[in-house]
Amino acid sequence: MELKDDVYSIQGIPVQEIASQFGTPVYVYDADKIVSQINHLKEAFTGLPLKIKYAVKSLTNMSILKLMRQNGTEVDAVSIQEVQLAMLAGYSAEEILFTPNSVSFAEIQEAVEFGCVINIDNISILEQFGHTYGNSKSCCIRLNPHIMAGGNHKISTGHIDSKFGISVYQLRHILRVVKTYNMDISGLHVHTGSDILDPEVFLQGADIIFESAMEFQDLRFIDFGSGFKVKYKENDNTTDLIELGQRLGGAFKKFCAEYGRELEIWFEPGKYLVSEAGYFLVSANVIKTTPATVFVGVNSGMNHLIRPMMYDAYHEIFNVSNPRGTQRLYSVVGYICETDTFGWDRPMSEVREGDVLAIKNAGAYGISMASNYNSRFRPAEVLVHNGQAKLIRKRETMEDLLRNQVEVEL
Template sequence: MTAFNTKNGVLHAENVALRDIAEQHQTPTYVYSRSALTETFKRFQAGLLGHEHLICFAVKANPSLAILNLFARLGAGFDIVSGGELARVIAAGGDPKKVVFSGVGKSHSEIQSALEAGILCFNVESINELHRIQQVAAKLGKIAPISLRVNPNVDAKTHPYISTGLKNNKFGVAFEDALDLYQQAAQMPNIAVHGVDCHIGSQITELSPFLDALDKVLGLVDALTERNIHIQHIDVGGGVGITYNDETPPEFATYTAAIMQKLAGRGVKVLFEPGRALVGNAGVLLTKVEYLKLGESKNFAIVDAAMNDLMRPALYDAYHNITTIAESPTQAQTYEVVGPVCESGDFLGHDRSLAIAEGDYLAIHSAGAYGMSMSSNYNTRARAAEVLVDGDQVHVIREREQIADLFKLERTLP
């Protein structure tokens, strides 16, 4: 089954017409396909069967409880970057023993919560963080499992805002310092060295950066073995891209085969941290055309979704395909697709040829990753609803916010 397909001129999510969803649940609404989520996870896993592995979904890509629960049922672990994400994983039925905790700014309380939950591993990103984990673990009388997130200074060839593996990025420890830090960690009484972690960026569409980074990591593993520090797992991170427009990222089978070939004969568990790759093309954002504003130099399609609903275009100048959800007799024109937020940067697409009229619905594609998770209430706008389609069933997995919800925690002055 194709997750998003056209039947009789109407775009569907699995067996449900998107127009019916838009009319019943209003817009903006995020729509996800259960079959797409499930099949994508299984395709990623297919090349790893027979090898000890754990696929840790990067929660930041899409933290919906329903999606986390679905992946947990499929056997996934989770890559988290905050205490809040740990709480979400647990609330969704995820196993803390399959959680790796990344991020450069872990607080005392976050470290304590993770230790008490019994997570799989901390991905440590600085010497000061290592000392803090030792202190918190000692206070609790626990042993903290760690890996160092090693920064290999490899160019991921992606947008600079989502590149994380260069020496000028804030993430990880410098490759040149890693050996010494591991030796320090091995001497700490409440630290257990379990692995090596490397994550070089996101939306990577070439295979070579992954392999170059892994070569450096494997050299470090060999140096650690010579010093009697034995690694139980290698975390190769995430970052495999998706097709938004004309990108050609490596197929999962090609990617996993190349990684496993590098690891052949080493006898270590391999961890992956895919996020966007699993959810990006499993979701669309539905929006309604409120006004068509025709001008001398540009035409504007003003829709009810905005930069607060989908931040990526404003933040990265990112491209998302935008289509109508039903055939229209209207003549196509070129539009700037923009929202009602009071910012010139509030756009969802430039120069799009669309046959539309006021009141029509549009689908913004490839919105399953970093859509709802990055949304905000800017301009006091309620965040969108989320639904998940399973065959011919539509499940509301997040109710639309109400305006009163946005200031219920606020107080006026006495």
Template sequence: MFSIQNYTVESLASQFGTPLYVYDGNKIEEQIGKMRTAFAGTNLKLKYACKALTNINIMKLMRKNGVDIDVVSTQEAHLAILAGYQPHQIQYTPSGVAFAEIQEAVALGLRMNLDSLPLLEKVGQTYGNSLPVCLRINPHIMEGGTLKISTGHKDSKFGISIEQAPEIYEIVQKYDLKVVGLHQHTGSDFKNANVIISAAEKLFDLAFKYFPNLEFIDLGSGFKVAYHEDDHITDMDKLGKGVVKVFNEFCAQYGKEVELWFEPGKFLVSECGYLLTSANVVKHNPGRNFVGVDSGLNHLIRPMMYDSYHEIINGSNPDGEEKEKYDIVGYICETDTLGKDRTIPTVKEGDIIVIKNAGAYGFSMASNYNSRFRPAEVLIYNGAAQVIRKRETMEDILKNQIVLDI
């Protein structure tokens, strides 16, 4: 029977019910350690991109391990503060938000990462040089899987085009802006370690030409994790050696040591997460078998939204010799395929079907579509399993609705 740490999935399902998100906290710590090892020899700072998984307890675990935080909304910032972070530990990287949210972020004392010329201009007009700011640069690099998850290519909405460097500098000079950091993010799932080195070198060129007083260079993240046994992943050792070499050479030429920042999200939490579901029905149609589970795109939208692959196993019978090919489908009234043409040990009604790599962008993108409840979340850390979010009830569905006398 499949286990997470010392808990079988059937015991977890029995105790906490399904569908259920389960996170292995020690796996998160293992991933943090891998990053620190890969980039040893630099003044490294990790910022957890918390949009991947925003449960306060996951944030607290990151803070316990000395990982700061990157947020994309002031709501995430408030969660981070509740988790114990100080405002100066929070990097705020908005995209196309109203200026009122920028003002809220400034009032909170967050570190600002600005991603457009109009926003840079408005911050200069409003705050002058009173704020330290970081600039998000679009390096015009196409990496990170499909267009849906690539953010550093020329046609992406994210960042200020590297071709607009003179215009950036003009605004910086106009308002005497205090630029302390340069940032880029190519997107998730890049496989070629050289791509982040190429992006870094573009930021180095900007630093030499325009920005003599930087405190850090932020290379984002996007490291590819394994979604199945033979999957290609980012070679962290190769990446680390290459980045450390060019970064230290940059610091020597720049004349000062600056911090090297990364913003891992998926890399830290993807492999820690499992979505446990129950097989509601096993349906044998002519030419195709279906396993219908008690979850769906409302709880894990990535397969339908990104065509992403998640390994799926029969947690109740992981080593069964008799196998069949199934489509694993959800209970939502849409085409709702979690996994297609999966050959796994024979499934019977009531078996626990486990979807792996569900820690990143699983619960954080979940919804109440079809008025379904969102699942409970459980953290297993140092051998203890604890609920970190209750399963929703009908009260949660109704609590913000106003019933009129119609």
């Protein structure tokens, strides 16, 4: 989103016009930014057999999935429903990595029947998979490297107390299971968390997975997960993907030479691809002044964007309607009947009732984590593509709230 001549716009379309046309609250995504992120990741790992597996849990809209597919990504899915959505968007099952956690074996069998690549992070499931399929179906194994990394502790997934992955200290047990059932292990996977700034974290994980990989003779790929840090504030530090590509890419080439053949290198970014492309537009309902704080109460809440309340996530907020107004401090709060804050003590241009505010970094885990709490409708979604703003999800109605309810006589 750029500000020119006191007008915020996306691909030349004034944001105020998007808000007027589709109403607020509304999620708006910039397709150009998504494509730019994909291309930057490809550039960082030029010369390597790279596969980008988009983590669809971050944003599952079908139009976004189709945009991803058109630009050469494959899919990382964590539920059988995400698998089905990806296939409906045109992906083949072979392009889908299925990485569930704590699901029933029946769900894994369903993904096997589709033809997905299965990623297993539990010894019990590994044993069931081996017993059921032997070496007739291959699978990947997700290892827990015991590396504490990332931002909020809720999104750190590679530490010793994490529910994700099989501990590297259990490698001997893994190998016994694999040998017992003569299993075909096609890949190894490691993912330590989100918002990882330091390339050293990826290199630490790489050292662990490379050492483990020497125990498996028929690997086709190594999956390094993701966790690339995106920009949340002006002048914010982000993961230097070019440096990471040079250092991790060099280590990967060296490993492949030692392993005896070239493997594919996989990543599964979600937030990195869509976060900065998304804006959540809301309208100011009330300006409420107290002895301590000036609140802007908007027509949305944590039912639509839960990240600030769940993860203490920072989302920059700015006034689209009054970009050159006098700077004042506001706490931006929602309309949910609970403490429900988007941002505390934020400097922004003077806000008037009716003004449109834009919340940045709303592409990832915004609408995908939205709910109907307080019986509120989930918002619409709009994709700006080739200079046109297109509705890609309708705003919900009362009919949507009632659709699956069953009235009984009492």
